[in-house]
Amino acid sequence: MVKIFMPVLFEKKQLVIPGELLAEGDYLPGENTYMEQNKIYSSRIGLVDTDNKKVNVVALRAFYVPKVGDIVIGTVIEVGFNGWTVDIKAPYTALLRASDVLSRPFKPQNDELSAVLAAGDLIVAKIASYDRAHDPQLTVGEPGLGKITRGQILHVTPTKIPRVIGRKGSMISMIKQETGCQIILGLNGVVLVTGKTLEEEELAITAIKKIEEESHTSGLTDRITQLLKESKVKVEENKIE
Amino acid sequence: MNEKPEKLIDKKGIRLDGRKADELRPLKLQVGVLSNADGSAYIEHGKNKILAAAFGPREMHPKHLSQPDKMVLRCRYHMAPFSVQERKSPAPSRREVELSKVIKECLEPALFLELYPRTGVDVFVEVLQADGGTRCASITAAALAIADAGVPMRDLVVACAAGKVDDTVVLDLYDAEDKLGAADVPVAYMPNLNAVTLLQMDGILTNEEFEKAMNMAIDGCKKIYEMQKEALKTKYMVVKEVGEE
Amino acid sequence: MSTPVTKVRLKQIEQLIAKGKRLDERGLHDYRPIKIEQGLIEKAEGSARIYLGKTEVLVGVKVGLGEPFEDTPNEGVLTVNAELVPIASPNFEPGPPNEDSIELARVVDRGIRESHAIDNEKLCIEPGKKVFVVFVDVYVLNHDGNLIDASALAAMAALLNTKMPNYEVKDGELKMKQGYTPLPVKSHPITVTMGKINNTLIVDPWIEEEQVMDSRISIAINEDGNICATQKGGSGYFTPQQILEATKIAQEKAAEMRKKLDW
Numbered sequence: 001m002v003k004i005f006m007p008v009l010f011e012k013k014q015l016v017i018p019g020e021l022l023a024e025g026d027y028l029p030g031e032n033t034y035m036e037q038n039k040i041y042s043s044r045i046g047l048v049d050t051d052n053k054k055v056n057v058v059a060l061r062a063f064y065v066p067k068v069g070d071i072v073i074g075t076v077i078e079v080g081f082n083g084w085t086v087d088i089k090a091p092y093t094a095l096l097r098a099s100d101v102l103s104r105p106f107k108p109q110n111d112e113l114s115a116v117l118a119a120g121d122l123i124v125a126k127i128a129s130y131d132r133a134h135d136p137q138l139t140v141g142e143p144g145l146g147k148i149t150r151g152q153i154l155h156v157t158p159t160k161i162p163r164v165i166g167r168k169g170s171m172i173s174m175i176k177q178e179t180g181c182q183i184i185l186g187l188n189g190v191v192l193v194t195g196k197t198l199e200e201e202e203l204a205i206t207a208i209k210k211i212e213e214e215s216h217t218s219g220l221t222d223r224i225t226q227l228l229k230e231s232k233v234k235v236e237e238n239k240i241e
Numbered sequence: 242m243n244e245k246p247e248k249l250i251d252k253k254g255i256r257l258d259g260r261k262a263d264e265l266r267p268l269k270l271q272v273g274v275l276s277n278a279d280g281s282a283y284i285e286h287g288k289n290k291i292l293a294a295a296f297g298p299r300e301m302h303p304k305h306l307s308q309p310d311k312m313v314l315r316c317r318y319h320m321a322p323f324s325v326q327e328r329k330s331p332a333p334s335r336r337e338v339e340l341s342k343v344i345k346e347c348l349e350p351a352l353f354l355e356l357y358p359r360t361g362v363d364v365f366v367e368v369l370q371a372d373g374g375t376r377c378a379s380i381t382a383a384a385l386a387i388a389d390a391g392v393p394m395r396d397l398v399v400a401c402a403a404g405k406v407d408d409t410v411v412l413d414l415y416d417a418e419d420k421l422g423a424a425d426v427p428v429a430y431m432p433n434l435n436a437v438t439l440l441q442m443d444g445i446l447t448n449e450e451f452e453k454a455m456n457m458a459i460d461g462c463k464k465i466y467e468m469q470k471e472a473l474k475t476k477y478m479v480v481k482e483v484g485e486e
Numbered sequence: 487m488s489t490p491v492t493k494v495r496l497k498q499i500e501q502l503i504a505k506g507k508r509l510d511e512r513g514l515h516d517y518r519p520i521k522i523e524q525g526l527i528e529k530a531e532g533s534a535r536i537y538l539g540k541t542e543v544l545v546g547v548k549v550g551l552g553e554p555f556e557d558t559p560n561e562g563v564l565t566v567n568a569e570l571v572p573i574a575s576p577n578f579e580p581g582p583p584n585e586d587s588i589e590l591a592r593v594v595d596r597g598i599r600e601s602h603a604i605d606n607e608k609l610c611i612e613p614g615k616k617v618f619v620v621f622v623d624v625y626v627l628n629h630d631g632n633l634i635d636a637s638a639l640a641a642m643a644a645l646l647n648t649k650m651p652n653y654e655v656k657d658g659e660l661k662m663k664q665g666y667t668p669l670p671v672k673s674h675p676i677t678v679t680m681g682k683i684n685n686t687l688i689v690d691p692w693i694e695e696e697q698v699m700d701s702r703i704s705i706a707i708n709e710d711g712n713i714c715a716t717q718k719g720g721s722g723y724f725t726p727q728q729i730l731e732a733t734k735i736a737q738e739k740a741a742e743m744r745k746k747l748d749w
Contacts, residue, residue, distance in 0.1 A: 017473050018351075018388050019396030019433040032393065034353075041433065043353070043393040045477055060477050061391035063279075063298070065357075091298035091360040132358050133309065335588045342585040346701075349721035426716070436723035440703065442716035443600045448737070451713050452730055459726060 012049055013216065015060075016042040022055050030056035047216055058216065064090045064158040064188040066127050066136040071145075073153070073186035074138070076121045079114045086123065086138060088188050089155075096125060096138040122148040124184055124192065144184075151182070151194030152201050156212050158189035163215040164208055171211065171221060178228040179204040199238075203231050249406035249418055256418070262411045265401070265461055270381070270472035272389050280390025282472070284382040287415050288372035293382035295390040297362035306361070311354040313361045316345035318379055320368040340376050347380055347429040347439035348387065351394045362392055373416035374402050380429050380439065385469055389476070397469050398438055400429035401461035403454040405446060410453045412461050426451070428458035432466045491697045499698050503683045508695070510539075515689045515735060517743070522639065524647040532648025532669065536640040539692060540630035542574075543637050545622060545644040549651070549669070551660075552619040554610070562609020562617040566595035568624035568637060575629040589719070593677070594624060594638050596715040597706035601675035604645065608670040611653050616660060618650055620669070631693035634704045634717075638677035642749070645671055674749035675714055678736040679704040682722060687732055689739055703732050707740035 010022055020042045022033060029035040032044040033055055042048065046057040066072075066088070074088040076096075083097040098113055117123065124145050125138035140146045156164065164185060165172050176183055181195035181204045191208060195201040207224055214220050250256050260266070266287030275281035278294035285291075301307040318340040322328050333341075348364065364386065366379040377400035384398040404414045406422040419425050424444025430437055437459075446454060499509060506514055518539030527533035532547035554561055568591035570578045583591070598604065609618040622644065624637045649666035681691035681699035691699055700722025706715035713733060718724065724732070743749075 015474050015477055017397065017470055018394035019431065021433060034393075034395065036395075036434075041395070043395065044391065045388055045473055059391065061280075061389065063391050091300070091357050093300055335583075335592065338583075338585050338588045339592050342589055343717075343719070346719060346721050350723045431723065434723075435725055437718070437726060437729060438723045440716055440718040440724070440729060442713065443596050445600060445708060445712050445714045447712050448733060451733060455726060455729065 010048050013047045015045070016048045016057060017045050018043055022048055022057075023050075026053065028054045030054040032057035032059045032062070059159050060157075062157070062159050064088070066090050066092065066094070066130045067187075068127050068130055070127045070187040071124065071184070072127060072138075072188040073122060073124050073148070073184065073190035073192055074188070076117050076119050076123065078119060079117070082113075084113065084117050086125070088136070088138075088186075089190060090136070090188060092130075092135045094125075094127070094136040094138050096123070096140065100128075100139050100141055117147060122153065122192075124148060124186070148192060151192045152205060154191045154193065154205050154208060156189050156191055156208060158187065160212045160215045161185055161187055161189060163220075164191075164211050166221070171224065174221075174225065175204055175207050175228065178225075178232060179207070183208075203228065206231070246417075246421070249421060250409050250411065254409070256406070256411065258415060260413075262409055263457060263460075265413045265464060266415060268465060268468055270385065270468055272385050272472050272476040278386070278390070280386040280388065280392070282382040282385035282389060284378050286374065286378040286381075287413075288370060289368070289375055289378045290370040291375065291378050291382050292367045292369060293379065293386040294365045295362060295383070295386040295392065296365075297390065298357045298360035298392065299362075300359070301361035307359045310358050312352065312357045314345055314349050314352060314354070314364065315361060316341050316348065316364045316366070316383070318344055318366045318368070318376070320371060320375070324368050324371045340379075343439055343441065344376060344380055344383065347400070348383060348398055350436060350438045351384065351396055351398050351431060352387070353393050353395070356393065362387065362390075371416070373414055373419040374427070376400070376439075377402050377427050377429070381465055381469060385472060388473060396431035396433045396436075397466065398429055398431055399462045399466045399469055400427060400439060401458050401465055402427040403458035403461065405444060405450060405454065410450055410457060412457050424450070424454070426454045426458055428455060428462060430459055430462040430466075432463055491694050495694065496698050499695060500684060503686050503688065503695075503698075508688065508692075510692065512690075514686065515739065517635075517690045517739070518692065520639070520746075522643050522747070524643055531650065532644045532646075534640050534643035534647055535627075536636050536643065538630075538632060538636040538639070538690070540628060541632060541636045541693075542626075542628040542630075543633065543640045544625045544627055545637070545640040546625065547644045547648045547669075548621040548623070549648065550619045550621065551611070551616055551653070554614065554617040558606070559614040560610045561606035562604070563619040564595070564599060564604060564606070564622070565619065566591045566598070566622045566624065566641070568594065568626065570626050570629070570633075573628075574626045578626075578629070589717075590626075590633055590637060591624060593634055593704060593715070593717045594622075594641050596717075597638050597675045597677045598622075598641065598645070600714040601673055601706065601708040603642070603671055603673050603675055605670035605672045609650075611660070612655050616653075616655075620645075620648070629693065631696050632679055632690050634679045635677055635690060638675075638706070639743075639747075642674055642676075645669055646674075646749075673709045674744065674747075675706050675708050676740040676743050676749075677704055677706040677715070678739045678743075680732050680735060681720075682724065682728070685728070687728065687735060689735065703729065705733055705736035707737055709744070711737055711741065 046059040074086040078085040128139040130136040280295040380400035404425040429439030530546040648669035652663040701720035
């Protein structure tokens with residue numbers, strides 16, 4: 001039987017909506033697509049492209065789904081009996097066990113959990129476990145994780161985070177360097193920017209927001225570099241005055 | 242008291258509101274109109290004005306309503322007291338309860354319920370002004386709100402009604418035609434999968450008339466689907482073009 | 487909450503249906519055995535009980551007096567309510583009507599109303615002032631599947647059994663006369679419900695089949711063989727072709743039922 005290689009039905013990076021037929025025949029369903037009777041359809045609003053034989057849709061609108069090992073930034077919602085409930089901007093709330101945070105054996109009667117972390121506190125954590133039957137469990141037991149005490153938070157569509165990171169971290173490294181800020185990118189779309197001055201933090205935030213808006217275009221790295229350099233000049237000028 | 246018009250469709254085939262038998266009322270669709278909802282849409286269809294909002298997937302409250310192996314869709318169809326001629330009590334009427342149920346059942350087939358177990362998606366439809374065919378317009382807007390919320394879908398759902406006035410099968414009945422006409426057949430449809438997800442009918446139709454009405458409603462659905470696509474692409478195209486230099 | 491039907495059983499039902507068979511050895515388009523009794527509640531103006539297989543529904547009709555609606559001053563009023571009482575199923579909870587009982591009531595109502603089964607104008611006592619109000623209360627006593635058809639048949643049978651008190655307006659006063667008049671029923675609609683299991687349509691789904699089916703469609707047929715009400719239910723979908731197939735089956739089965747009941 002001769003295998004017929006049917007052409008895909010779209011242009012590269014065409015905007016597609018749920019239910020649109022993307023390809024028929026010898027293709028594989030990738031991100032944000034599904035297959036039914038040999039036909040591949042989009043399941044979200046996004047930009048479609050092929051990667052070899054795989055048809056992918058980069059979603060323009062999606063929410064974060066937890067994955068074990070992801071670094072996320074969350075807000076403590078509730079202090080419970082043996083841990084905290086944390087909002088990680090996902091369909092599921094996450095749990096942080098007291099035993100994970102306290103370095104000694106945990107005594108529910110004696111230990112005052114709200115003294116350690118209270119509702120409204122921000123934390124950087126890692127997803128330790130997650131499956132279909134259980135809410136994600138967090139851990140802060142690694143360096144760089146724990147309660148956040150300063151900095152600014154911004155929200156980015158989770159699907160754009162990889163673009164903010166850049167190839168091999170090139171984009172985010174550049175922003176950190178040019179702005180002098182510490183930046184933690186939660187894969188759940190929550191970003192923490194900590195700088196020495198407000199201006200530095202604002203600059204980093206502007207750069208990240210620009211990346212989010214223009215994430216699917218080319219020449220972005222250059223434009224961001226330009227933005228950062230121009231703004232830096234302005235900052236210097238202001239300092240001199 | 243309004244006088245009952247003698248004929249709902251004249252000899253030339255023109256209806257009381259000036260339309261031909263197979264003509265849709267004017268439609269306007271907008272996506273992403275409510276900043277607090279995860280997804281939202283607004284529809285104007287003839288004199289109908291309806292807002293739809295989607296929240297989720299999120300944890301369900303109360304928790305015991307969640308399902309261990311799938312996502313639950315909840316839907317509330319509600320009419321504002323000022324939406325109809327005689328003020329309507331804000332308490333849910335039996336009609337609103339039934340419509341909430343059939344609308345939920347017509348949107349469910351479009352969702353991948355197994356993907357996010359133990360969560361729920363809540364869809365709220367508020368009819369701000371009603372003039373016949375509100376359940377269809379509500380469905381068209383609700384599907385857009387769900388897509389706008391980033392919930393994965395098999396297809397959009399679009400809805401349109403057909404019916405019979407005097408002895409003619411017509412498309413998209415407005416309020417007077419619905420009340421005085423001989424039959425009304427609302428249909429909800431997933432266009433890429435050729436699937437009817439809502440079908441109701443009241444009135445009396447022969448087999449042939451029923452088939453004609455259903456097919457006419459499906460054709461109407463296909464036309465409205467193109468407008469849904471446009472509305473979604475308009476909102477997200479703006480995002481896309483910002484970067485184009 | 488009762489234990490759901492086991493996966494093994496559901497698979498068994500699916501496999502049988504694929505072969506054109508059902509667990510109780512019915513054909514795909516066969517109804518379960520039907521038994522209808524009328525007049526068992528003397529205090530009601532009309533009543534009927536149906537056994538559709540093991541599904542049991544009791545309908546009581548009360549006829550009262552009331553004011554007509556503004557836009558139909560010469561017509562009586564029909565109102566249908568349904569109760570899914572807890573004795574009928576471990577899944578029914580006490581409380582006000584939920585969406586299932588409201589849908590059931592409204593679907594039964596539409597079948598009767600749209601087919602003009604009741605001669606509403608004969609229910610008028612004094613135009614614009616006093617008319618008969620017909621209260622149809624559907625009481626589901628045991629749920630073993632297909633509440634819609636059982637309720638619609640029982641409601642129709644109860645209406646056929648209903649007698650209205652006689653009233654006359656004498657010297658501007660409403661007076662009750664002796665004797666009773668049968669409720670003016672001028673036609674007998676029949677509702678046929680089909681479930682869809684893997685693209686096969688089955689008539690009169692039994693409760694375990696209802697757990698396997700992905701959607702259902704109910705079609706009411708009047709005496710001329712025309713369609714007077716339709717309701718799709720459940721979370722699945724039908725292709726347009728399947729809907730047309732369903733209307734043909736409904737017409738066939740309604741005609742059979744009409745003959746069997748002599749309506």
